[in-house]
Amino acid sequence: MPSITRASLPDAAPKQARVSVPPTSTIRGWGRIGMRGREVRSDDLERATVGATLSRGLGRSYGDSSLPASPDGTVVNTTLADRxxxxxxxxxxxxxxxxxxxxxxxxxxxxxxxxxxxxxxxxxxxxxxxxxxxxxxxxxxxxxxxxxxxxxxxxxxxxxxxxxxxxxxxxxxxxxxxxxxxxxxxxxxxxxxxxxxPSPWIQQTSRRVGDIDEFLDALEDGAHRWPYTVGWIDCLTRGAHMGRGILMAGDWAPASEAPTRFPKPHPRIAMPFDLPSFVLGRATVAAFNEAFYWKHLPREMSGIVHWETFFYPLDAIGEWNRMYGKRGFTQYQCVLPTSAGRDAARRVLDILTRRGGASFLCVIKDCGPEGEGLLSFPMKGISIALDIPVRDDTQALVDALNEQVIREGGRIYLTKDQFTRREHFHAMEPRLPRFQEIRRHWDPEGRIRSAQSVRLFDERR
Amino acid sequence: MKRPLHAVILGGTSGMGRAVARALAQRGDRIFLLGIDEPELDKSAADLSVRAKSPVGWALCDLLRPETFAPALDAAHAALGGFDTVIVTAALFATQDDLERDRKLAERLLTADFTNTVLFCEEAKERLLTRGGGTLCVFSSVAGERGRKPIGLYGAAKAGLTRYLEALDHRHHGAGLRVVTVKPGFVKTAMTAHLPPPPFAGEADDVATLVVGAIDLGLPVVYAPLAWGPIMTVIRNLPRFVMRRVGF
Structure with a gap:
């Protein structure tokens, strides 16, 4: 938009240098695992990005996607450039x-x-x-x-x-x-x-679902009727009820059915300290899952809800990642292609429940066709996401899940990843060579890197 | 205070000034920006225009060049059809070490943050009094509350500014001038981005909410974040032998 008035002045004073080199500090992802590096916060991205090795925003990627590849690397934090x-x-x-x-x-x-x-x-x-x-x-x-x-x-x-x-x-x-x-x-x-x-309110419906097969049907059926669908799975339950959970679906409410007032932003409470890691053990998660499932006593419920409740339930608790204690956590998210068949989701969940990976949050969602992005995550099929507190056996659990995902022809979401092995990523990502070719064209010297790119696919040096 | 405000903001392109400008624009007040950098002014005016759903103008005004003050305020007057509120968030900042090393930098900072800020306020005050009063809201700092080791020079300029604003309030309150002195503690903005944030570090948006409230109510002094009010009461009362020992 043009400005309406300018008082012109001769030789305006030169701009103040606002980007100075910060000391080395530990930069963390949302899963709380950190890397040493220099983080520059500036509202002038054009200036700050000169010579920088990576940009990061609010640091909500769980693993090492937004962390520097080496301690001498400069990472630009973009959050002040918000116009x-x-x-x-x-x-x-x-x-x-x-x-x-x-x-x-x-x-x-x-x-x-x-x-x-x-x-x-x-x-x-x-x-x-x-x-x-x-x-x-x-x-x-x-x-x-x-x-x-x-x-x-x-x-x-x-x-x-x-x-x-x-x-x-x-x-x-x-x-x-x-x-x-x-x-x-x-x-x-x-x-x-x-x-x-049509309005800033959401018309939501939710229903209890008895097992994984019913879930896949419910998601498919919901997709025809609702633009927004997602499922929460109790991933501790094994046997006949494996994959039981709650399906949530919604759409923006028509103006005629929505309240006329604007929904007020919800207050946020912050997690004031790190919970010791034993708190989120198997027993507490089981109790939580049981309560969450049976809280939904009627099989089906619907109503008008706040958009924050529908889209961002966890935003209500600031720094909720502190729940997982000092060792932090990772999220494992994979997508299994339709071609792998209906039982693919069951096979992946089976590995998780067998190994007792206690997870509060297990989310299932059907995906549409693959996007244009060369490393874009979703593909036609079923996506499963779960929080895993970091324990001694986390690497083994992620390895086992990845091996299964490779067998199914699926792939993982880099934004969530911290533990995937190089050879596993190469096996699940046939698009990688083309991506690397374009990267080399625009960055022949390999200046722009992250801890994750070094871990998964950059040439080692 | 009558709404909507017609507000001129010197320093509204970044940090706390940006946040205050947005808070005003979003509730429908009219805004005019003053600053030193054309591309920055263009972008910030665009940002405010989207938020306010009406065009926002700007003019160049540089705290290091007092001859720019009058033309800039004239431009604001012309664009807004008169203004009732002037907000000053612009200032130079440098660490004590840099200021002690570089005498020229110290001179520039002391001139901009005290002498020229006062001269700008004189220019603005005159125009506000001419129209029968209004609000002059100026960002000083908690750094001016006590002579403190890590922030002595910057703090001295802000201390002078705080005293000037206090006198301005005493002198012209009866004539309808409301002087709002904002004393921010550490706020996480571009200005402080290279410093490690201490406890009670604030966010620019929260400061903006407090400042807009203070402008509406005509409060003479506002600490932001609020926690710095009681903290500074303690610091102001610490005996000299303690201040000599602590690094605060």
Whole structure:
């Protein structure tokens, strides 16, 4: 938007240097596992990204995706670069700086009945992070990943140039950047199409589901009727009721059925300290799961709910990752292709329940077709996500799950990953060579790296 | 205070100024930005325009060049059709070590944060009094409350500024001028991004909420975050032999 007045002055004073080199510190992902490195916070991304090895946003990727590859690496924290640059009321196209948080977008746009085209399960993510992870949500079967709604990206690439990419311009860079985990360059601005909604309230329905087969049917059936569906699974129950849980489905409520007032943001309480790790043992998780399942006493319930309740239930507790104690936790998320058959989900859950991986959060969701992003996670099939507190046997559990996922022809979500082995990732990702080729083209010296890229696929040096 | 406000913000492109400008824009107040960097002003004006759903203008104004003050305020007056609120969040910041090493930098900082900020306030005050009063909200700092080892020079400029604002309030309150002195503690912004945050470090958005409330109520002094009020009461009362020993 043009400014309406400018008082012109001769030779404006030079800009103050605002980017100084910070000391080395431990930078952590959401799973709380950290790496040493330098983190620069600046509201001037163009300046801060010069020579930096990686960008990160709110640090909500669970593993090492947003952590530096080496302690001398500089990581740019984008969260201060959070300005909206333009919004077109006619086309709903938004352009904003990469550090803009989803929380801020929701606060500004939901009162106008405008919503992001795709939302992940937390508001504490940045636009740049959403693109780098090519996030998906409860509506993947209907709306795909966020990448499908991104029109253009402005980036600082490794050689120092600022480049604009889209489906027409530098299409290779665009395809590699959507879901590219920030490894193709630093995203500066994002242009995407927002969505008009009838009201800022959600019409929700939920029902108890008896076992995994019923779940797969319920998800498939729900997908025809609802744009948002997701399932919570009690993954401690074995035998006939394995995979029992609760299916939640929803849509934006029509204006005629929604309350006329705007839903107030929920208050947040923060986890004030780390819980000792024994608290989240098998017994407590079993008790929680039992309670959560039977709280849903009627088989089916429905009503109008707050959008935060529906999309971001865990955001209500600040720093909930502290629940898992000092050793932290990881999330394992995989997708199993339709071609693997109906029993694939059962086989993966079986490995988990057999090994007694106690998990509060086990989420199941059907995915639509694969997106354009070269490393984008979802594919047509079933996605399963579970929180796993870090214990001595976590590596063995992740290995066993990965071996099964490879047999099924599935893959894992890099944004959640911390424990996958190099050879396993190569086995599940036939698209990797093409991605690496584009990366090499834009960054021949391999300057832009993360702890994760070094662990999984960069040349060792 | 009558709504909507017509507010001029010097330093509204980043940090706490950005947060205050947004808080005002989002509730429908009219805004005009003053600052030193054209691309930054352009982007911030765009951000506020999207939030306010109406265009926001800007003009160049540099705390190191007092000759820019009057034309900048004239431009704001023309664009807003008169203003009733002037907010100053701009200031230079540097660490005590850097200021002791670099005498030129110290001179620039002391000039910008005390002398020229006062001169800007004089210019703004005159215009507000001419229209029968209004609000002058200026960001000083808790650093000016006591002579403190790690922040002595910057703190001295802010101490002077705080006293000036206090006198301004005493002198013109009867004529309808409301002076709001904001004393932020450590707030996590670009200015402090290279420093490790101490306990009670605040977020810019929370500071903005407090500041907007103080502007509406015409409160003379506001500590932000609020916890710094009682903390500074303690610090102000610490005996000299303690201040000599502690690193605070």
């Amino acid at each position: 909206l640059l333009s919004f077109d009321e006619e086309t709903n196209v938004l352009r904003a700086e990469a550090g803009c948080s989803l929380l801020a977008l929701n606060r500004v746009f939901l009162p106008r009945n405008v919503f992001v085209p795709v939302t992940p399960g937390t508001q504490f993510v940045t636009l740049g992070g959403m693109v780098a992870s090519d996030v998906h949500g409860k509506d993947h079967h209907a709306h795909g990943t966020i990448g499908q709604h991104v029109r253009r990206l402005r980036m600082r690439v490794a050689d120092g140039r600022i480049v604009t990419c889209s489906r027409e311009e530098h299409a290779d860079l665009f395809a590699a950047t959507v879901g590219g985990m920030g490894l193709t360059g630093h995203i500066l601005d994002v242009e995407l199409s927002m969505r008009r909604i």
